[in-house]
Amino acid sequence: MKSSQTAIVDDQDSRIGWSGPWDSRHDPSFGQYNGSYHWSGDPSHANADAGPSRATFKFYGSSLSVFTSIPIGVTAVTTSTCQLDSLPPIEAMRIQPINTVDLLFQPVCQFLDIANPEREHEVVIERIGGGPLILDYLTYTPTRSGEMEMELFVDDAEVGYEGMWAQDVLHGALQGTRHSSDEDGARATFPFRGTNVQVYATHPHENGPSTSRYYIDDVEIRTYTSPTNLSRHQLVFDSEQLEDGDHVLTIEVVEGPVPLDYILFRSNTIQVEELDATRATTPGNSTLSTGAIVGISVASTVIMAVLLVLFVCLVRRKRRYTRSAVEDSTISPNILNPAGMQQSSTKSQLFNAQLGNNSHPSFPTREEALPAYSEVFPLPSHLPRAAS
Structure with missing residues (x-):
């Protein structure tokens, strides 16, 4: 907050x-x-x-x-x-x-x-x-909100205006600006909750006297005429003690130009607003804003929908793949045809015949005698030979 x-x-x-x-x-x-x-x-x-x-x-x-x-x-x-x-x-x-x-x-x-x-x-x-x-x-x-009343500051830019009011930059004005009006009947209003409100004005040298009326909750409290000399942060209205609660201050121009620099009011209650969703989370503060919760819910729904679509596509693809595999594995009638088998055997015989005509080196058969070991690897002459 x-x-x-x-x-x-x-x-x-x-x-x-x-x-x-x-x-x-x-x-x-x-x-x-x-x-x-x-x-x-x-x-x-x-x-x-x-x-x-x-x-x-x-x-x-x-x-x-x-x-x-x-x-x-x-x-x-x-x-x-x-x-x-x-x-x-x-x-x-x-x-x-x-x-x-x-x-x-x-x-x-x-x-x-x-x-x-x-x-x-x-x-x-x-x-x-x-x-x-x-x-x-x-x-x-x-x-x-504290136990003691706080003095809350309201700049002239935060006040509501009716009629012709102008804002100008003025040296010596709090926050550097003020509002003024010389239109009879022009009003400035400010709602607040508190026990006291004060209005301050800054009068430059060139401004003559001005007259204004001040109301609390539509009840006229005071008529004020400004001094002719330079005065900074002049207290032009003080409501004194009010009943603690909601009130409305109204400033009415009687004879201008009427200046307004800032307003102070006393209250032990502050008005708070939610933190922005873009504000960085600080340690110890894990509370999510309403916008963040809504965003998370929408994102979760979208992710679930995407996953569901992917699952359906995978199931359909698997079914098509299984059907295609069954069709490809069907035995061809030609394989079961004896003529086909005979034709295959004939081709094998022709292939073997062609191999028989090749000039590859021949190897001894089982019936041919192999040479003795001593004929291939003769023993040294000094060793005795076995009797034949």
Whole structure:
């Protein structure tokens, strides 16, 4: 089983373990996720020599990604590694800082299609050297509902839209894109199961104020007017506590352009879907998918049919061969004809007569006397001869 949802874990989440010299920093103007990040690699840090800087996180999931955000002013490239369970560590992506632009939401390392997603895994991120390691947030695809609620992330591309909406690439937007609409009455809907939902938007400099309404299960909850200045990841709607269950969030444009960056909702239940039939089987996972079972059944039926046809053909061929052999073994009437036998004897006599005329050397018959042994092989003169 794998989840069709994405869980997001902020650096302030208590499930992340920190060891070594780390600083927890808050700077909403920077533009990082949730206005906070963890920083390691400051040589002036009081615990700069406290050992390697490591962050650990345990999870149940089929994929995981680690993200960083690099502010203006950082110049050195960071060297770090990521390790999943007992696998060898892999070198994290080296990101070149830009002096004039904040680099937001950059993936440091990603583990896709993790084997044995139903069991618990652990990822370790470690700074090796170079520039500072800045950890902003993690995302993973959960495969198990936990006792505590998870914060699930929904990108703007996963929302349903009615009316005229446009998607554009925007620096500073989570995942790099956002949707917006200036059509009055245009709607965006998102069904979910949980206890809370929040909507975030990123407003560029050039956009003026916008007004939007927010509904939960067709009940209007709030009307929101955006600020006129630049704001990243602005919380524009919070449903607060809801009854645990299925709900529908609706966003309606009153006066545009209304932007939508992403949605977060809290739930302790995840929606899962079957693994693809083409996915490689991992040790300890011997369950076959429905498609695989159907394929095996069809293949078995075809093989049995082919074997049956071959068996019938062999039986028919054997019968034809037996009938032909019986016909060929029938005694010819000429063999039983005495005249035929006499004719054969006459031919034998002629053949023997011809042999008698040949000039082959003759051999003595039984009646002719053979020479004595002493005549053929005479004895030496000094040996006595037997009396005749």
